Amino acid sequence: MKIDQITEKNSVIKVINHPFDVNQLTEWLANSPKDGAVVTFIGKVRSLENETISLFLEHYAGMTEKALTNIAKQARNRWQLNRIAIIHRVGDLNTNEQIVFVGVSSAHRQDAFATTEFIMDRLKNDAPIWKKERTTRGEEWIAAKKSDINALKKWL
Amino acid sequence: MNKIVFFAQIRELIGTHEINIDAENQTIATMITNLSERGDNWSLALKSHSPLCAVNHTLVDHNYIIKKGDEIALFPPVTGG
Numbered sequence: 489m490k491i492d493q494i495t496e497k498n499s500v501i502k503v504i505n506h507p508f509d510v511n512q513l514t515e516w517l518a519n520s521p522k523d524g525a526v527v528t529f530i531g532k533v534r535s536l537e538n539e540t541i542s543l544f545l546e547h548y549a550g551m552t553e554k555a556l557t558n559i560a561k562q563a564r565n566r567w568q569l570n571r572i573a574i575i576h577r578v579g580d581l582n583t584n585e586q587i588v589f590v591g592v593s594s595a596h597r598q599d600a601f602a603t604t605e606f607i608m609d610r611l612k613n614d615a616p617i618w619k620k621e622r623t624t625r626g627e628e629w630i631a632a633k634k635s636d637i638n639a640l641k642k643w644l
Numbered sequence: 645m646n647k648i649v650f651f652a653q654i655r656e657l658i659g660t661h662e663i664n665i666d667a668e669n670q671t672i673a674t675m676i677t678n679l680s681e682r683g684d685n686w687s688l689a690l691k692s693h694s695p696l697c698a699v700n701h702t703l704v705d706h707n708y709i710i711k712k713g714d715e716i717a718l719f720p721p722v723t724g725g
Binding site for chain 2: 497498531545547548550551552554555560572576588602608609612613615616617618619629630631633636
């Protein structure tokens with residue numbers, strides 16, 4: 489699997505097939521003394537009633553990075569932000585591993601909290617990524633959820 | 645010529661990631677109908693998975709008219725995050 493990276497000024501957007509370093513990302517986000525807030529979100533592989541063993545994440549290289557970059561741009565148009573990091577893993581992931589990291593730094597916490605949630609809601613709908621779940625009963629592609637589409641209503 | 649790429653369930657059902665065809669001046673809807681005639685697995689993949697379509701990495705609706713050199717992607721609703 490190819491590793492793709494787009495780094496704009498004050499934004500890090502990456503699609504990777506290896507674990508990410510949360511401390512390093514948080515340090516980068518927290519770099520400026522002008523920022524009073526750093527908010528980070530980590531999405532993990534969870535195991536529920538289906539007894540998930542692992543996930544396989546497929547993506548459309550090129551379009552994923554474009555979609556994530558576009559989401560970061562939309563966030564900058566709505567809120568006052570300094571740094572934005574969006575890191576998404578693809579390939580094989582085991583239960584409890586980190587799938588996605590979204591982090592934002594801002595002068596004030598309201599903008600940072602709102603942006604983190606906005607980026608996740610948009611990512612769930614806009615990024616061309618698909619999850620296949622491997623359980624004790626076999627493999628299955630995960631179906632898209634209506635609740636993820638409904639989540640966008642709060643940003644209209 | 646146009647490169648057509650497929651992802652997730654659609655890719656698995658038709659058994660290929662990528663084909664090259666000349667789909668210039670067709671709508672996406674027409675192209676999907678034509679591809680569906682390639683066999684039962686194509687028909688199943690493209691009719692039962694309500695494919696989303698991206699042209700050159702941007703989502704388009706099925707009325708989009710394909711231009712020379714467009715890269716077209718067909719995929720099911722996304723489930724990342």
